[in-house]
Amino acid sequence: MKNKFIFIIIVTVLVVSIFVNFRYNKSLQNQTILLYEFNNFTLDMPIEIIEKMDDDFPNTTVTTIPISMMKSRYYLKNKRDKEAISLLKKSINQNPFLGISEFELAKYYFRKGDLDSTYYYSKSAFHKLPRNNYHSKIYFSTLTKLGKEKELDSVFNQVKMQLDFEQWKDYIFGKLELNDDNRDELKKLIVEADHFVEDRDQYNTLKVLVNIGFQSLGNLQSLILKAETLFDQNKLIESAVVYDQISKIDPSIYTHMENAAIAYLKAGKNSIAEDLFNYILKNYFNRKNSKTEFYLGLLYIDSGKKSEGCKYIEIAQKNNFAGAKLVKNKFCN
Secondary structure (H helix, E strand, O other): OHHHHHHHHHHHHHHHHHHHHHHHHHHHHHHHHHHHHHHOOOOOOOHHHHHOOOOOOOOEOOOOOEHHHHHHHHHHHOOOHHHHHHHHHHHHHHOOOOOHHHHHHHHHHHHHOOHHHHHHHHHHHHHHOOOOHHHHHHHHHHHHHOOOHHHHHHHHHHHHHHOOHHHHHHHHHHHHHHOHHHHHHHHHHHHHHOOOOOOHHHHHHHHHHHHHOOHHHOOHHHHHHHHHHHHHOOOHHHHHHHHHHHHHHOOOOHHHHHHHHHHHHHOOOHHHHHHHHHHHHHHOOOOOOOHHHHHHHHHHHHOOOHHHHHHHHHHHHHOOOOOHHHHHHHHOO
């Protein structure tokens, strides 16, 4: 009797273990898809596949990002807002420390024009990860829209000594939009920034803006969020046009043009995308990664110019750009 009882326990443990391992391994397969598209700013996987993905066990990826949050992006793309919001709110409890779910909620409410909800979630995201540029960007922008200048000053002072020029720039944009008379105060900040900013093109552009005024850039942050939203909704041409507009307003930051080129590429406008990618390669030498090379390589391969495309894919792989090795193995060997 005792041996039978032990046998039942062992079998039960084995069955449970097999079941748990099966679910976990299946989740790892799903995570590979979700993380790949997340890191490459794509939403190509059909919603029918996303719906079947388990977001409860495990409920976070190996990188601790809530799976519910990652799934919500596809629901938003397919205009299933109610389900997306439910997933996002659920994901807050799955990892309450990242603030990434609150950031996505803030973006959603921002484009809906609900500034009170945007304020609530962007503030939460910022205070969870104040060094994250995405979190600070939407929070600073929302404070600007709501006219909360004192709070904007206060939160900037919390991150000022991190010497992150992106956050300094977003703060300066907000201050100038709130009141052009702030320029005298901001000129002192520009002098401080001179001691740590490495990208002199960005610094000099911002210095000129502070010196001459900000009317032309008053709506820049809102334009960036608009372009991101249009891209997420698969309105690629519209997104590309807005990114193109932003790149002309603020030519010091190459990623605006890069984003425009990617949107044009995904919309099938290869000629326009190619021109923009090549312009970036010729004019911006201190880029943080090889995204331009990667997408230009894909463009050439898709256009039948395999040799030219593989040259750029190889550059991207050498610089460890995500996805480059996979593309090289598939098309360039």
